Amino acid sequence: MLFIFLIARIRKFLLKMKKDRKLRDIMTVYYMEAKTAPVSRRKVAWITSGGPVEPLIAMDVIPVYPENHGAMIGASKMGGDLCEKAEAMGYSSDLCSYARSDISCSTVNGGPIGGLPRPDMLICCNNICGTVLKWYEVQARYYRVPLFILDTPFCHTAYTEEAARYVRDQFDEYIQFLETACGKKFDYDRLKEVGRLSVQGQRLWQSVLDTAMSKPSPISAFDAFYHLALIVTLRGTPEVIEYYSALLDKMRKRIEQGIGAVPNEKYRLLWDNIPIWYRVRWLSRKFASHDACLVADTYTSAWCGSMKYIDENRFLDSMAEAYTRIYLNIGVDEMARTVLQMVDKYEVDGIVMHSNRSCKPYSLGQYDIQKIVEKERGIPCLVIEADMVDDRSFSESQISTRIDAFMEMVKERK
Amino acid sequence: MITAGIDIGSITAKAAVMQDGKILGTRVIFTGYNAEAAGRKVFDEILEELAIVPDSIKRIISTGYGRNSIKFADKSITEIMCHAAGAFYLNPRIRSIIDIGGQDSKAISMDENGKVKHFAMNDKCAAGTGRFLEVMARALEVNLDEFGTMSLKADRPSKISSLCTVFAESEVISLISKGESRENIIAGIHDSIASRISAMAIRTGLTAPAMLTGGVAKNIGVVKALEKKMGFGFEVSPYAQVNGAIGAAWLAASGRV
Numbered sequence: 001m002l003f004i005f006l007i008a009r010i011r012k013f014l015l016k017m018k019k020d021r022k023l024r025d026i027m028t029v030y031y032m033e034a035k036t037a038p039v040s041r042r043k044v045a046w047i048t049s050g051g052p053v054e055p056l057i058a059m060d061v062i063p064v065y066p067e068n069h070g071a072m073i074g075a076s077k078m079g080g081d082l083c084e085k086a087e088a089m090g091y092s093s094d095l096c097s098y099a100r101s102d103i104s105c106s107t108v109n110g111g112p113i114g115g116l117p118r119p120d121m122l123i124c125c126n127n128i129c130g131t132v133l134k135w136y137e138v139q140a141r142y143y144r145v146p147l148f149i150l151d152t153p154f155c156h157t158a159y160t161e162e163a164a165r166y167v168r169d170q171f172d173e174y175i176q177f178l179e180t181a182c183g184k185k186f187d188y189d190r191l192k193e194v195g196r197l198s199v200q201g202q203r204l205w206q207s208v209l210d211t212a213m214s215k216p217s218p219i220s221a222f223d224a225f226y227h228l229a230l231i232v233t234l235r236g237t238p239e240v241i242e243y244y245s246a247l248l249d250k251m252r253k254r255i256e257q258g259i260g261a262v263p264n265e266k267y268r269l270l271w272d273n274i275p276i277w278y279r280v281r282w283l284s285r286k287f288a289s290h291d292a293c294l295v296a297d298t299y300t301s302a303w304c305g306s307m308k309y310i311d312e313n314r315f316l317d318s319m320a321e322a323y324t325r326i327y328l329n330i331g332v333d334e335m336a337r338t339v340l341q342m343v344d345k346y347e348v349d350g351i352v353m354h355s356n357r358s359c360k361p362y363s364l365g366q367y368d369i370q371k372i373v374e375k376e377r378g379i380p381c382l383v384i385e386a387d388m389v390d391d392r393s394f395s396e397s398q399i400s401t402r403i404d405a406f407m408e409m410v411k412e413r414k
Numbered sequence: 415m416i417t418a419g420i421d422i423g424s425i426t427a428k429a430a431v432m433q434d435g436k437i438l439g440t441r442v443i444f445t446g447y448n449a450e451a452a453g454r455k456v457f458d459e460i461l462e463e464l465a466i467v468p469d470s471i472k473r474i475i476s477t478g479y480g481r482n483s484i485k486f487a488d489k490s491i492t493e494i495m496c497h498a499a500g501a502f503y504l505n506p507r508i509r510s511i512i513d514i515g516g517q518d519s520k521a522i523s524m525d526e527n528g529k530v531k532h533f534a535m536n537d538k539c540a541a542g543t544g545r546f547l548e549v550m551a552r553a554l555e556v557n558l559d560e561f562g563t564m565s566l567k568a569d570r571p572s573k574i575s576s577l578c579t580v581f582a583e584s585e586v587i588s589l590i591s592k593g594e595s596r597e598n599i600i601a602g603i604h605d606s607i608a609s610r611i612s613a614m615a616i617r618t619g620l621t622a623p624a625m626l627t628g629g630v631a632k633n634i635g636v637v638k639a640l641e642k643k644m645g646f647g648f649e650v651s652p653y654a655q656v657n658g659a660i661g662a663a664w665l666a667a668s669g670r671v
Binding site for chain 2 (some may be wrong): 375383385403404405408412
């Protein structure tokens with residue numbers, strides 16, 4: 001009975017997503033499996049979005065992402081309500097809205113899919129921010145489950161030898177933690193296989209994003225925000241390969257037929273920061289009304305951005321580096337270089353930066369990056385202030401005016 | 415060619431009518447509840463005043479927060495571009511604008527052709543805007559028009575540290591109860607506005623020659639406080655409040671948009 005109820009609830013949420021049955025089906029099965037894990041005697045681990053998931057897959061543990069759940073809460077416009085609940089519990093309104101909505105959701109089993117499945121363990125990697133440490137500690141106390149913290153030092157300018165050793169050693173501890181939590185030996189051969197699939201998935205995802213180099217672009221960042229779900233949640237599984245292979249074919253066909261994500265694409269823009277989940281459609285229409293396509297973004301490419309550090313044959317050793325040198329764990333100069341590369345690669349006419357009240361590590365260097373890009377490439381950058389999940393931080397008329405004024409600049413300069 | 419610009423702001427609706435690069439007339443009314451009706455009214459009134467028939471207006475551009483509700487306009491353009499155009503029309507040497515309106519303030523830098531290079535707007539907060547001054551005038555029981563001259567008589571401006579209009583109001587009330595003079599409190603209010611706006615203006619890279627536009631430019635106290643913070647003077651045109659509408663009317667004739 002519960003099973004049917006859960007399927008109905010998850011499907012109901014996913015049905016609201018775009019009419020892409022395949023992704024919807026994969027995500028339904030994924031959340032179903034996670035929700036019914038105790039029945040199938042599998043373990044569930046909650047893990048941060050930038051955390052190394054491959055060892056979990058290798059141990060047949062189901063990874064669940066509170067941040068992906070946060071995005072779903074935001075997209076269902078339930079963020080404001082859940083954030084208010086967290087504030088009533090005593091959490092500050094300055095705390096990240098993913099953290100706030102996840103923490104309050106746990107206590108009420110609310111949100112679009114009736115809460116996440118209960119975790120058996122928590123895996124927290126601080127390569128994305130420092131907030132996750134306290135957030136996961138809170139959840140470890142709430143659920144009374146073991147917590148593993150993977151500490152990745154910030155790479156201000158370089159990845160030092162000391163950092164490399166420090167992180168690599170923690171991967172051994174991570175594996176020991178999993179052996180204890182799962183009560184079985186770690187299968188290193190299985191990890192190699194998962195690693196191979198993970199890298200293959202990331203390559204395919206990058207190829208999908210690369211199709212945006214075409215003019216017009218067959219895919220927009222808003223589409224990528226949606227298709228991203230799999231590389232985040234199921235990285236290291238064959239489903240990802242199958243799904244992105246099909247998506248890549250679809251995008252290549254669109255290129256052949258000259259079909260753009262935005263009809264009459266005249267202006268190409270780059271998006272920076274986490275999407276404003278409850279306004280994705282509004283923003284997409286707003287920019288399309290100006291014949292502008294947000295062709296690429298720094299966010300979705302973060303799940304394949306550090307692929308260059310991975311060596312499939314030395315997966316365990318190289319993943320330590322790859323997971324440490326992700327976009328949010330590097331200095332502003334390197335971030336700016338990455339942005340400049342994307343500006344050139346996708347030939348964009350401007351940048352739209354979401355100064356995200358929730359995500360300080362992502363938003364901190366934006367004004368510097370804006371200055372660097374304007375100086376180096378002479379294209380305009382727009383900063384809009386909002387929040388990824390908490391819709392109380394979004395002011396439509398102000399943002400609308402800023403976008404219109406920004407597009408006037410882009411049009412005049414082109 | 416006769417053109418018109420209509421600027422629907424949060425507090426006032428402005429209209430300007432131009433012919434062959436000359437301003438024929440301008441008008442300001444309160445926006446009130448219905449932006450569309452206010453746009454219609456200010457337009458009708460200025461035509462009546464100038465004794466012009468609507469058909470002789472070749473092109474109308476609307477701007478401001480209510481720009482999209484003016485259905486009879488030929489085009490709507492943001493106030494950022496219109497303020498830049500208005501300032502460029504009034505004085506082509508101007509490279510920077512600070513516009514302080516009813517519910518927002520903007521810093522705009524422009525190139526030698528009057529095109530916008532950068533802009534920044536205040537964020538989701540009324541502190542540092544005309545509305546902030548209105549709230550303070552009510553708390554102090556002073557007519558807003560006297561704010562500017564009164565603040566110049568301050569001997570020791572108060573310190574208003576709150577970043578929020580509502581909290582700043584309670585700060586002002588506590589200063590009143592301590593017996594602080596109105597002049598000093600008002601000067602403190604102007605300093606606090608100038609601090610907020612100058613931070614945004616410096617970030618946007620504003621340089622002289624600069625112009626101050628929007629209704630708040632009529633307040634000499636704010637002008638002086640901003641000049642002190644920025645370290646250079648601001649040109650304040652008699653058309654400061656209708657600068658956006660003038661820019662819209664000028665752009666309507668320019669063929670640029």
